[in-house]
Amino acid sequence: MTRETTLTPQMAEQAAARLGLAGPVELLASERDLTYRLLSGGHGYVLKICHAEEAPWVVAFQLGALRHLAQRAPGVPVPRVLAHARLGYEDGLERETYVLSWLDGALLSRHRGGRAQAAALGTVMARMCRALEDLPPPPAPPAQLWDVAQALQIRPLLAEIEPGPARLAGAVLDEFEARIKPVLDALPRQVIHNDCNPHNVFVDPAAPARITGIIDFGDLTVAPRMCDLAVGLSYQMQTAELRATIPAWLAAYEAVAPLHPGERAVLAGLIRTRMAMTVAISSWRAARAPENAAYLLRYRAGAMACLEAGDGIFAGVFGDE
Structure with a gap:
């Protein structure tokens, strides 16, 4: 699913007005949908125009999770759903379109570091995870290219990217298949956010x-x-300063949601797997959307450097699995 490119800001403003919020919009960076900051009545909002190929039930699943969190864990800072409809656009296509509350703060990617911050991240992630435990999943969860549990599905992409990144990611996928996946398949499953990267978390600057x-x-x-958990920690592993805060992150997480021995045993391997996915998927997508390459490749170099460093840095944080 390539990024939406056919809509204009004027069309987005018209869509917002049809949802009851008139005002100017500013396009924000995103991977495949169109995301805008909307100013209406002196307040900021998020306007999301989903890809025309996105199924309505998938969007309903995502918005249902936000509503569930608002009820079950109102202290977890996630957007509130304010309006939602399936709208027709000037190109003749219909798209799921919705408005969310605007969350103040600065990107975590610009304010990284410190054990107190890591502990706060661990606590928030665990509280969100616990709150989503009783959210009924859809009969067939949406296919996600970024699903670490289904990492083997990205193997065909390796033939379409540069040889170096392909070899690096391929070796990690071999490890995942042989050693991590059998353990993972026996663990309980639940709805998860699946993308707590530093561009998806806001902090008070x-x-x-x-x-x-x-x-x-x-x-x-x-x-x-x-x-x-592996997704969040995969970004924390990429520098020595941030790696040193992982014990604080895990201690705070376990204070809310204690880990089982089987879960601890696969954590480092799952982090490596997520990094391999970052290398492979970002390379593949950037080749198909060069105009968006800077956004798509923003984490690739760090993931590659961490994987190339070998098992030593993981053993220094997690010990021997």
Whole structure:
């Protein structure tokens, strides 16, 4: 599913007006949908125009998760759903379109570091995970290319990317298939956010240990909760300074949602798997959408450097699996 390119800001403003919020829009970076900051009545909102190929039930699943969190864990800072409809556009296509509350804060990617921040991230992630435990999953969860539990599905992509990244990712996928997947398949599954990367988390710039928002439920899936934790920690592993804060993250997470021995045993392998997916998927997508390459490749170099460093940095954090 390539990124939407056919709609204009004027069309987005018309869509917002049909949802009851008139005002100017500003396009924000996104992978496949169109996401705007909408100003209406002196307040900021998020306007999301989903890809025309996105199924309505998938969007309903994502918005249902946001509504569930608002009820079950109102202290977890996620957007609130304010309006939603399937609208027709000037190109003759219909798209799921919705408005969310705007969350104040700065991107975590610009304010990284510190054990207090890591502990806050661990706490928020665990609380979100616990709140989603009793959300009924759809009969057939949406297919997600970024689903760590289904990492083997990306193997065909390796033939279409550069040889170096392909070899690096392929070796990790071999490890996942042989050693991690059998354990993962036996773990309980639940709805998970699946994308707590530093561009999807907001913090207070004046107090970066305070988490002010978790956004982008577009990769929502059903998988063992360890996959969600592995996604977040895969970005924490990429520098020595951030790696040193992982014990604080895990201690805070386990204070809310204690891990079982089987879960601990696969965590480092799942983090490596997520990094391999970052390398492979971002390379593949950037080749198909060069105009969006800077956004798509923003985490590839860090993931490659971490994987190329070998098992030593993982053993230093997690010990021997």
